[in-house]
Amino acid sequence: RKEVEQDPGPFNVPEGATVAFNCTYSNSASQSFFWYRQDCRKEPKLLMSVYSSGNEDGRFTAQLNRASQYISLLIRDSKLSDSATYLCVVNMGNQGGKLIFGQGTELSVKP
Amino acid sequence: NAGVTQTPKFQVLKTGQSMTLQCAQDMNHNSMYWYRQDPGMGLRLIYYSASEGTTDKGEVPNGYNVSRLNKREFSLRLESAAPSQTSVYFCASPGTSGSFEQFFGPGTRLTVL
Numbered sequence: 001r002k003e004v005e006q007d008p009g010p011f012n013v014p015e016g017a018t019v020a021f022n023c024t025y026s027n028s029a030s031q032s033f034f035w036y037r038q039d040c041r042k043e044p045k046l047l048m049s050v051y052s053s054g055n056e057d058g059r060f061t062a063q064l065n066r067a068s069q070y071i072s073l074l075i076r077d078s079k080l081s082d083s084a085t086y087l088c089v090v091n092m093g094n095q096g097g098k099l100i101f102g103q104g105t106e107l108s109v110k111p
Numbered sequence: 112n113a114g115v116t117q118t119p120k121f122q123v124l125k126t127g128q129s130m131t132l133q134c135a136q137d138m139n140h141n142s143m144y145w146y147r148q149d150p151g152m153g154l155r156l157i158y159y160s161a162s163e164g165t166t167d168k169g170e171v172p173n174g175y176n177v178s179r180l181n182k183r184e185f186s187l188r189l190e191s192a193a194p195s196q197t198s199v200y201f202c203a204s205p206g207t208s209g210s211f212e213q214f215f216g217p218g219t220r221l222t223v224l
Contacts, residue, residue: 004153031211032211032212034211034212041220042217042218043201043215043216043217043218044154044201044215045215046206046212046213046214049212087153087154091211097142097144097159097161097205097211097213098144098156098159098169099144099156099211099213100153101153101154101155102153103151103152103153104153
C-alpha cells in the first residue's frame with residue numbers, strides 16, 4: 001500500500017462545477033497535512049494546510065478525518081484557472097519534517 | 112527576498128558526465144531537501160539536511176551525493192549521470208522555522224542521454 005494515495009485523474013469538469021479530491025494516508029503518526037497545487041512544468045505551491053477541525057479558504061475547503069486517515073479537498077464554483085495537479089502531502093510522523101507526496105490528481109476545468 | 116533559488120533551470124548531460132545542482136534559501140532555515148519528480152509519480156525525497164553540517168538519505172539516494180555548504184546552500188551532485196536520472200529536481204525548505212510545510216525552488220529539468 002502506498003503511504004499516500006490519491007484519486008486517480010484526470011478530472012474534467014465544466015466551469016462552475018464543484019469537485020472533490022480524496023486522499024488516504026497509511027502512517028497513523030502523521031501530524032501535518034497539506035494540499036499543494038502544481039501547474040504544468042512548475043514547482044508545487046502550498047494551497048492550504050489541513051486541520052482537524054476542517055478549514056476553508058474562499059472556494060476551497062479541506063477536511064481531515066484522523067480515525068479513517070482520510071483527507072479531502074473540495075473546490076466550489078471551479079474556475080478555468082483552477083486547472084492544475086493537486087498533491088496530497090503528509091508529514092512522516094515521527095520523522096520530523098520529512099514529507100510524503102501523493103502522485104497527484106489532475107484537474108481540467110473546461111469553459 | 113527570493114525564497115528558494117535553483118540553478119541551472121535546464122541541463123542536458125551525456126551518460127557518465129557529472130554535474131552539480133545548486134540550491135540556496137534566504138529564509139535562514141535549518142532544513143533543506145532535494146526531491147525528484149518523474150511522470151505519474153509523486154515527489155520522492157533524495158537527500159535532506161536537518162541543519163548545517165548534517166545530511167541524511169531519503170527514499171532514493173543512489174547515484175547522488177549532497178553537500179550542505181553552509182546554512183544557506185545545499186547542493187546535489189551526480190557523479191556519473193545515467194538515463195534513469197532524467198527527471199525534474201526540486202529543492203525545498205520549510206516555510207517557517209519549525210513548521211512542516213515546505214516551499215520549493217523553481218526546479219531543474221535534467222535530461223541524461
